[in-house]
Amino acid sequence: MTTTTDLPLLLLGQGADPASERGVDCPGDLPPASDPALVARARAAKEALGDSVFVLGHHYQRDEVIQFADVTGDSFKLARDAAARPQAPYIVFCGVHFMAESADILTGADQKVILPDLAAGCSMADMATFDQVEDCWDALADAGIADRVVPVTYMNSSADIKGFVGRHGGVVCTSSNAKRALDWAFAQGEQVLFLPDQHLGRNTAVLEMGLSLDDCVVYNPRRPSGGLTREQLQNAKMILWQGHCSVHGRFSKAAVDEVRERVPGVNVLVHPECRHEVVNAADLVGSTEYIIKALDAAEPGSSWAIGTELNLVKRLANAHPDKNVMFLDKAVCFCSTMNRIDLPHLVWALESLVRGEVPNQITVDAETAHYAKVALDQMLALP
Ligand code: SF4
DSSP states (O other): OOOOOOOOOOOTTSOOOGGGSTTSSOOSSOOOOOOTHHHHHHHHHHHHHGGGEEEEEETTSOHHHHTTOSEEEOHHHHHHHHHTOTTOSEEEEESOHHHHHHHHHHSOTTOEEEOSOTTOOOHHHHTSOHHHHHHHHHHHHHTTOGGGEEEEEESSSOHHHHHHHHHTTOEEEOTTTHHHHHHHHHHHOSEEEEESOHHHHHHIIIIITOOOGGGEEEEOTTSGGGGOOHHHHHHOSEEEESOOOTTGGGOOHHHHHHHHHHSTTOEEEEOTTSOHHHHHHSSEEOOHHHHHHHHHHSOTTOEEEEESOHHHHHHHHHHOTTSEEEESOTTOOOOTTGGGOOHHHHHHHHHHHHTTOOOSBOOOOHHHHHHHHHHHHHHHTOO
16 A cells, blocks of 8 residues: 555544644634545545445535545434344444444444544534433433333434433434334324424424423423422423534524525525424524435526534535525534544544454443334334
8 A cells, every 4th residue: 555645644542633633613614624645544444445345425515534534324224224234244334422322232243343543523412421311211210101111213313312312111212213113102102302402302392293382391301300309300292301412502593584585585404403493593404414315406507505414515515506505604613523523534544444454443332232222123123
């Protein structure tokens, strides 16, 4: 393999190299591309690895990384794509930690899932820890409702939380099938504990299932009993975990009003992780896959203000030069943890594999994986 640059690839905690840490601050625009010479190194390493490596690229990844992805998609599609490639012993997941965990759960025992930078986490997934969720379940038991509550967790949660949900007869959902998951859950029990994204839970319950805002309460894991009275817990249909996405949660209703005034006839399309008032003010709401399809089907000359991650919006704007595609809110940033996966880290991971070393392998212990898979399989079996 040829080496075309001497740029050092420093890993987290091993010295300071601003050139390897691009995109973790937020100047309001996308971070600059890494050293272009690294493109040749990534290409050479990938070629040397051939079919033994399968690179997955989440929609929110940078262009410099996406160009090396064998498939792109949302987290669940990517985990399934990995499972459909049993002949690839190495899965390099260009996404964040919980996604790599899901890929490990769904792939074969002899496949190794690699996350190029272990610091690529998800702030939303981190907002629900296993201990906090166990404490919550105890609070529900104290209120006398644990046996009638069905836990539902968004894909964007740790394997621990998916395992907890599987152990307690619940289901995983994505932003595409949240309504079907809630329909199923309400057929199993009377109340739902929705983890960890309060916005997806609320938006689905109120806008798609006809529940009212009064049917929802927010459980704060930092307060005793979630900061809720026994009566509040007993009367709620939806007990929403107090978690949110630090990217989508920042879009504002004011930004929707502003773009409508500035761009006559604009279509406002947002992700359901946005706050309720933003989703209410938008014209359309849907998952990343929905957003991509909506833009594909849009009329030439139409205008679109998109409320989702900036890397994806920029890519959609480039892919549709005949449409006026813009980012909904200039005050919102890219996902800084997604952006931790940059070309230096990808090159390091690929070159390590070429040397026969397996870097940053993500493994989920067998018991957690078993119960997490129960909840994932329940999702796949949703009517
Ligand atoms: S965009 Fe939001 S939900 Fe997705 S990885 Fe980033 S913080 Fe997590």
